[in-house]
Amino acid sequence: MTMEITRRSLLNGILASTASMTLSPTVFSMVGPGPSIIRLSSNENPYGPSSKALKAAAKASAKGAYYPGRIAAELMQMIADKNKLEINQIAISSGSNEALSAAVVGWGKSGKIISPSLTYDLHLGYAQRIGTKVLRVPLDNDMSIDLDAMHAAVDKSVSMIYLCNPNNPTGKTIDGDTLRNFCRVVGKKVTVLVDEAYNELTDNPEYTSMVDLIREGENVIVMRTFSKLYGMAGMRIGYAMGREDLITKVRNHVMAWPNIVGLAAAHACYNENDFIKFSLNKINQGRALVNKVFIEHGIKPLPSETNFVFADIGRNVKNFEIKMRQENVLVHREYSLYPNHLRVSMGKMEDLQIFADAFKKVYTS
Numbered sequence: 001m002t003m004e005i006t007r008r009s010l011l012n013g014i015l016a017s018t019a020s021m022t023l024s025p026t027v028f029s030m031v032g033p034g035p036s037i038i039r040l041s042s043n044e045n046p047y048g049p050s051s052k053a054l055k056a057a058a059k060a061s062a063k064g065a066y067y068p069g070r071i072a073a074e075l076m077q078m079i080a081d082k083n084k085l086e087i088n089q090i091a092i093s094s095g096s097n098e099a100l101s102a103a104v105v106g107w108g109k110s111g112k113i114i115s116p117s118l119t120y121d122l123h124l125g126y127a128q129r130i131g132t133k134v135l136r137v138p139l140d141n142d143m144s145i146d147l148d149a150m151h152a153a154v155d156k157s158v159s160m161i162y163l164c165n166p167n168n169p170t171g172k173t174i175d176g177d178t179l180r181n182f183c184r185v186v187g188k189k190v191t192v193l194v195d196e197a198y199n200e201l202t203d204n205p206e207y208t209s210m211v212d213l214i215r216e217g218e219n220v221i222v223m224r225t226f227s228k229l230y231g232m233a234g235m236r237i238g239y240a241m242g243r244e245d246l247i248t249k250v251r252n253h254v255m256a257w258p259n260i261v262g263l264a265a266a267h268a269c270y271n272e273n274d275f276i277k278f279s280l281n282k283i284n285q286g287r288a289l290v291n292k293v294f295i296e297h298g299i300k301p302l303p304s305e306t307n308f309v310f311a312d313i314g315r316n317v318k319n320f321e322i323k324m325r326q327e328n329v330l331v332h333r334e335y336s337l338y339p340n341h342l343r344v345s346m347g348k349m350e351d352l353q354i355f356a357d358a359f360k361k362v363y364t365s
């Protein structure tokens with residue numbers, strides 16, 4: 001691991017100094033978070049990309065004159081093999097948000113989309129703006145996704161249920177078999193779109209995932225991303241898995257192509273087990289630190305199996321977030337349905353220490 005870290009820091013150093021030769025400091029500061037900004041607001045993973053992914057990206061960028069070529073099919077085959085699916089059951093997209101948008105727009109043409117009232121919803125907002133109807137079902141009292149209420153809301157006017165497991169921003173996970181039963185029953189009526197952006201970070205990813213239902217031919221689509229575990233949010237690679245007919249429909253509604261650099265990086269790190277272990281370990285360490293900060297201030301965070309933590313801080317997040325920003329620490333802005341709940345994403349351990357100090361200062365002032 002030390003060797004790996006040393007090699008990674010070395011490579012990062014080389015790439016950073018090459019970048020600084022070709023990008024002026026002013027332009028470089030426009031890439032990602034600005035200088036001295038601790039960004040804990042977007043559920044990114046600053047421990048990625050892996051050094052292998054970075055090397056692959058640098059090499060592939062030399063062929064940036066060309067459209068991607070066979071690399072996309074190769075990556076799809078790797079994803080299919082790992083998940084015991086066929087290649088025609090996989091679609092790669094420019095971040096999973098693109099495949100999510102394609103799915104809700106595609107299904108939205110023949111009916112409403114049901115979603116939890118508090119969840120990841122960029123794609124839902126996009127679909128609504130172009131005419132899709134979205135019905136939002138409140139969470140239950142302990143902030144879990146209310147599967148019974150979602151099921152009860154299904155009628156002939158509905159074409160799809162979207163849910164996210166674990167959910168963003170709560171971080172809570174629906175039990176694997178509970179969701180499996182739900183998908184089997186509800187899938188007889190409408191397609192269930194399960195967003196597994198954080199699945200690989202859960203305690204038991206295989207049990208929590210609905211990929212096995214795809215192998216059984218159920219009416220389920222699973223979305224995954226390279227943005228979280230693999231730390232490649234800026235490289236924009238995500239993918240959809242599902243029955244061939246469902247995946248064809250998703251593909252038919254996708255607008256943006258994945259790029260050559262992201263594809264090469266994803267291909268390089270998809271099965272890189274050492275990096276995956278390292279990344280998971282860092283995320284877990286970070287989460288323990290953020291949980292500790294909350295608990296030290298008498299705040300009870302929700303149990304999270306993700307790279308973020310959600311907690312009722314007992315005061316309005318709107319002002320709190322502004323004050324944290326003044327300390328150069330970005331946390332998520334207020335959620336209108338839950339104005340006292342704060343979401344904090346993982347960062348590097350040293351950044352989380354700065355968060356801890358800023359939190360103490362702002363919370364106790």
Ligand SMILES: Cc1ncc(COP(=O)(O)O)c(C=O)c1O
Binds near residue numbers: 043168
């Ligand atoms: C639940 C969920 N799904 C999808 C996405 C989008 O990820 P991507 O970067 O793959 O577009 C996010 C991003 O935060 C997310 O939280």
